[in-house]
Amino acid sequence: MKRGMQDPALAREFASHCNVIVATPSALQHFSPEARDVLIEACTHLFIDEAHHVAAQTWREIRDQFSGKRIVQFTATPFRSDGADLGGRFVFSFSLKDAHQQRYFSKIKYAPVINLYEPDHAIAERAIELLREDLAAGYDHLLMARVNRIGRAEEVLPLYQKLAPDLNPVILHSKGRKTDLRAALDALNTRASKIVVCVDMLGEGFDLPALKVAAIHDQHKSLGITLQFIGRFARVAGDAIGAATVIVNRTEPQFDENLKKLYAEDADWNDVIEILSAHAVGEQEELSEFEEAFSSLPDEVSLRNVAPRMSTVAYRTSTLRWKPEVLAPFFGDRLLTYPVAINERDRVAWLVVRERTPVAWGTVKRLEDITHDLYIVYWDSTHGLLYINSSNTESVHKELAEAIGGHDATIIKGSAVYRIMAKIRRCVPTNVGTLDARNRSRRFQLAVGADVLLDYPEAERRNKTQTNIFVSGYEGGERVNVGASLKGRVWNYGAAPTLKSWVDWCDDVGAKLTDETVDPSDVLKGFIIPTEVTDRPELVPLALEWSTKFFFDTTEAVEIRRGNFSYPLIDADLAITTFTREGPIGFSLQTPHWSADYQITITGGRASFTCDGPEPMVVTSRKAQPFSEYIDQHGIRVIFEDEAILEPDMLLIRPTGTVAPFSPERLQIIDWTGIDLRKESQGIERDPTSIQARAIQHLLSVADWDLVIDDDGPNEVADIVAARIEGKQLHVNLVHCKYAHAGVPGARIDDLYEVCGQVHKSTKWRHRPTRLFENLIRREGHRRTGGKSGLMKGTDQTLYELAQRAPLLQPKFTITIVQPGVSKARVSEDQLHLLACAEMYAMDTANSVLQVIVNS
Numbered sequence: 001m002k003r004g005m006q007d008p009a010l011a012r013e014f015a016s017h018c019n020v021i022v023a024t025p026s027a028l029q030h031f032s033p034e035a036r037d038v039l040i041e042a043c044t045h046l047f048i049d050e051a052h053h054v055a056a057q058t059w060r061e062i063r064d065q066f067s068g069k070r071i072v073q074f075t076a077t078p079f080r081s082d083g084a085d086l087g088g089r090f091v092f093s094f095s096l097k098d099a100h101q102q103r104y105f106s107k108i109k110y111a112p113v114i115n116l117y118e119p120d121h122a123i124a125e126r127a128i129e130l131l132r133e134d135l136a137a138g139y140d141h142l143l144m145a146r147v148n149r150i151g152r153a154e155e156v157l158p159l160y161q162k163l164a165p166d167l168n169p170v171i172l173h174s175k176g177r178k179t180d181l182r183a184a185l186d187a188l189n190t191r192a193s194k195i196v197v198c199v200d201m202l203g204e205g206f207d208l209p210a211l212k213v214a215a216i217h218d219q220h221k222s223l224g225i226t227l228q229f230i231g232r233f234a235r236v237a238g239d240a241i242g243a244a245t246v247i248v249n250r251t252e253p254q255f256d257e258n259l260k261k262l263y264a265e266d267a268d269w270n271d272v273i274e275i276l277s278a279h280a281v282g283e284q285e286e287l288s289e290f291e292e293a294f295s296s297l298p299d300e301v302s303l304r305n306v307a308p309r310m311s312t313v314a315y316r317t318s319t320l321r322w323k324p325e326v327l328a329p330f331f332g333d334r335l336l337t338y339p340v341a342i343n344e345r346d347r348v349a350w351l352v353v354r355e356r357t358p359v360a361w362g363t364v365k366r367l368e369d370i371t372h373d374l375y376i377v378y379w380d381s382t383h384g385l386l387y388i389n390s391s392n393t394e395s396v397h398k399e400l401a402e403a404i405g406g407h408d409a410t411i412i413k414g415s416a417v418y419r420i421m422a423k424i425r426r427c428v429p430t431n432v433g434t435l436d437a438r439n440r441s442r443r444f445q446l447a448v449g450a451d452v453l454l455d456y457p458e459a460e461r462r463n464k465t466q467t468n469i470f471v472s473g474y475e476g477g478e479r480v481n482v483g484a485s486l487k488g489r490v491w492n493y494g495a496a497p498t499l500k501s502w503v504d505w506c507d508d509v510g511a512k513l514t515d516e517t518v519d520p521s522d523v524l525k526g527f528i529i530p531t532e533v534t535d536r537p538e539l540v541p542l543a544l545e546w547s548t549k550f551f552f553d554t555t556e557a558v559e560i561r562r563g564n565f566s567y568p569l570i571d572a573d574l575a576i577t578t579f580t581r582e583g584p585i586g587f588s589l590q591t592p593h594w595s596a597d598y599q600i601t602i603t604g605g606r607a608s609f610t611c612d613g614p615e616p617m618v619v620t621s622r623k624a625q626p627f628s629e630y631i632d633q634h635g636i637r638v639i640f641e642d643e644a645i646l647e648p649d650m651l652l653i654r655p656t657g658t659v660a661p662f663s664p665e666r667l668q669i670i671d672w673t674g675i676d677l678r679k680e681s682q683g684i685e686r687d688p689t690s691i692q693a694r695a696i697q698h699l700l701s702v703a704d705w706d707l708v709i710d711d712d713g714p715n716e717v718a719d720i721v722a723a724r725i726e727g728k729q730l731h732v733n734l735v736h737c738k739y740a741h742a743g744v745p746g747a748r749i750d751d752l753y754e755v756c757g758q759v760h761k762s763t764k765w766r767h768r769p770t771r772l773f774e775n776l777i778r779r780e781g782h783r784r785t786g787g788k789s790g791l792m793k794g795t796d797q798t799l800y801e802l803a804q805r806a807p808l809l810q811p812k813f814t815i816t817i818v819q820p821g822v823s824k825a826r827v828s829e830d831q832l833h834l835l836a837c838a839e840m841y842a843m844d845t846a847n848s849v850l851q852v853i854v855n856s
Contacts, residue, residue: 004030011035015042025058040065051075054086063087105234107243114800119249120217124159127215127247128167131194134212140240141212142188143167145197146229148218150175156217157197169195209237216248290500293345298337301352308376308389308502310492313396314412314513315386317405322379322386324349326403336372347379348503355392377404378503380510387506396488412513413488415520420490420509421482422518424473425844426655427527431470431483471527477813477847479767530651536602537652538581539640543757544574547648550634551764556778560627562616565593569618571779573714574636579753585638589616589627590714598628600638605650608632639760641753643837662835667824668853670698677820677855680739681712681719684788691737692719695818695853696792699735707794707802709776717775718762719818720792723802730769730802730809733816734762740821745855747828751821756838759815759850766813766846773803813848822854 001023005011011031015021021043028036046066051073053059063071073088099105111130115122127143134141145160147153150173160169170184170193187193188208196211211233233244291303327340327349337352353375356368376389377400386405388397401409421427470483481493490509496502512518545551556568577597578586584599597612609628618630625633635648644654675694682693692712699708699722706724711717718734725731738755741748765772777799783790817838822831839850 001027003027004032005035005039006032008032008034008038011039012042015039025053025062028062029058037065044069046071048073049075051086103236106236106241108234109243109245111245111247113247113249114797115249120156120159123215123217123247123249124156124163127213128160128164128195130245130247131167131213134242134245135194137242138240139212139242140191140210141194141242142191142208142210143195143213143215144211144233145169145195145215145217147197147199150199152218153197153199160195160197164195167195168193169197171197173199209235209241212242212244214244214246216246219248290343290346290503293343294341295344296339297341298339298351300337303341303499306350306374306376306499307495307497308374308499309391309495310502310505311393312387312389312490312502312506312509313401313488314490314506314510315388315401315405315409316412317379317384317386317409319384319406319409322347322377322381323404324377327351327375327377330400330403331375346503347381348377348499350374350376350499375400376499376502378506379405380507383510383514385506385510385514387510389502393489411488414486416513417484417486417488417490418469418520418523419515419518420484420512421469421471421523422512422515422526424471424475424480424482424526426653427471427473428530428653429469429471429527430481431468474845477766477843477845479845528653528655530647530653532605533602533646533650533652534605536582536585537640537644537646539642539644540579540581540753541576541585541638541640541757542579542753543576543639543761544587545637545639545761545764547635547637557621559619560589560591560616561619561624562594562596562614565591566619567591567593567714571713571715571782573716576754576757579750592714596627602650607648607650639757641756641834641837643841659833659836659840661829661832662839662852664824664827664832666852667822667827668851669824669856670694670853672820672855675820677740677745678743680737682710691739691818691820695735695737695816696720698853699733700793703731705733705793707798708792709780709794709799710790710792711776711779712790713779717765717772717779718758718815721772721776723773725802725805725809728810729812730806731812731814732765732769732772733814734765735816735818736762737818738821740819740855742821745821745823745826747823747826747831748821749828749830749834751819752817752831752834755817755819756834759817759838760841762815763842763846763848766811766848769806769809769811770803773799773806777803813846814851815842815846815848816851816853818853820853820855822852824854824856827854 001021004027005014015038021039028039031039040062043066046063046069048054048059048063048071052075054063054073071088072091073086075086100107111126113119113122113126124145127145131141131143145156147156153171153173157169157171160167168187170187172181172184176184184193184196188196188210191210214229214233233246294303297303324340324342324344324347328335328338331351331353334353334355335351336354340349340351342349351374353373355371355373357371358364359367359369371392373390373392375392376387378387378389379385380387386401386409388401390397396411396413398409398411401411468483468485470481472479472481474480482491483493484490490513492505496505546554551570554570556570558569559566560569560572561567571591573588573590575588575590576585577588578584584601586597586599589596589598594616596614596616599610599612601608601610609631611626611628615626615628617624618627637648638646640646642654643659644652646652672694674689675691676689677691679687679690680692682688682690682696687693692710696708696710699705699720703722704724705722708720708722710719711721712719719737720733720735722733722735723731736755736758738751740746741751780790780796780799817835835850835852842848842850
């Protein structure tokens, strides 16, 4: 059926002469409704190829007309990235693993390139290089350059014509003349051309096995779709056809993280995809060894997609052997994944169970609620501890523990569970459940919020026992959110990225739970109890910052605009302008084009924001609103001296106790000869008389950095960022420079207020080192559009490699203050106290070392 019909009688006669009708949705859409009804009525079965399209309205309408008849759908991608349901049930699946083993599919090689300045040129150059290698090896291969629109095709074609004129590149797109399209296809078929620049053509229904090299200039919406697209190139077609290769510019530093989506769509991609530039180091090597130690794995769920919650109950055991073989009979017919996945080397097992329960909303015998629960068991034979994790948190799984670890398995419960909080610094309770020993009418209570311990009068607290506590704080410089229940369950907020991460976390938990040197009754004593603020704290403000989540979740699409100038909000800076202990708090909203002055007034337990002049607007896709209104809606933190932080909900978090002054002996002196102490930034001219230029010179002389970048500007990461990899460690130095207010060294406290505030704001990068480099890449890209670059040492490749490897390395951060306005010989107690508080905050919240470079 190539075209539509309008006459129902003609459609009926046509159908009467057919056993099989082949048609496209487009052809059927050109039928009159009456003629289409007659044609479909004559059919008994519907077979749909490329059935992932049935989510589209034109396809769905045709399928729906076959309601009540037999419908069979065929697709290589049954799970759409938009989550749309394709309907039906699976009756047959031919896996990619089988296709590869039976030589229907070849390997897919992934060859990323890295280039910020000329990505199209880099992709084309690498793709041509790989094509020539294939041709030299005797393979009959062709190259396809994929772009997303005709204009882009016309931009890219000259690149290939210049780089490989002997391969005669041609162009294909839907708007081309039929004679040109036919000539281009003939050239490919005869091999007169070996390169084609294409706009979403040569896809479904096109068969040209020699297309084996795919240069992706414009990516699809996800890596999964991209590789499924390239999967069409991976079909085996004789000895003259080799493996498929995809070349992509890694514009996202963590592009490879999207492979997890591909694993979710078909776990067999694990056996198909080869990553050419993978760094199998550190944790990745250990993870690979851990996964390979599983002697058996179920087909239903991929190990790479098991992401358990960071939760466990822990049992003490005396057995000399764990018994994972009891798991299958223990769960019986509830077991969904078979065989049970068992790693005897690390003594870990996992499985999925299907649970059926009556519906909660009535007594209906024919209906059941069905849930699928993950169970993970880990036995630490060295310490005799058995850990059980399950998405079924209603139980502590005593019977399961006894079946695996012996009948004397004893759960660790009671106040001992609170030991997991003993090493948390700046510990703030956020959820506390209590039992009242006297008042039975309110036996159990749950308080939520940063001021939970303020909910009870002192007289009442004596009667209450904490049944579960959830706290936030810092441990080892990392932000942690930890909970514990008297029943024995302990947990961290969030999910483990891999099963091995959960096992490693259990080892850490077990060491804390069994540490007899920790008195659980002392845990509450270290908590910081926030105080409610009604008026402005009598402290000097050092800095303003968005919440970490808001900062990292906000994209460049949110802009701040005044007049004709717009700028990404996340790149606008918030700088304190009034360093006083009373009165309104002044700050400036700064962009490269303009700045706007604001004041914060705190009265009656509320902060209000006013602009001193014409107010900028925050513009999103949905609306525009004044910045003062936006900041009031989303909230902002005020960082004060003495490590105090005022949260948006007007709770002041201030550690108790005193801090020892920063040691004057640790103040570092460098030679400031020839440097203008009033000139902070080197600028695009890289002025050698500036403080920043001298700091860069010093930085390069003390260590062999892989990267040194000048990121000076509004909302910078730091004035200077230096990074290097040493073994399994990532060393980063964030350098903040400040000019001397009076132009000469002295003991002015004002010289340190702002730069100490920058230390506080820098600590967030220690928790997101990958995002740090992503931000540097993004900001460097903006500089390049203006013909500038901040790179003082290293290349684009260096930036991307650091971003890629950062998640696999142990971060070691240093934050450096450079202030030649401070005299080591005349430094004051107030200055040393301010530095000590900044150092304590950096160490507690980011496990970062503070260095201070001053004048003699």
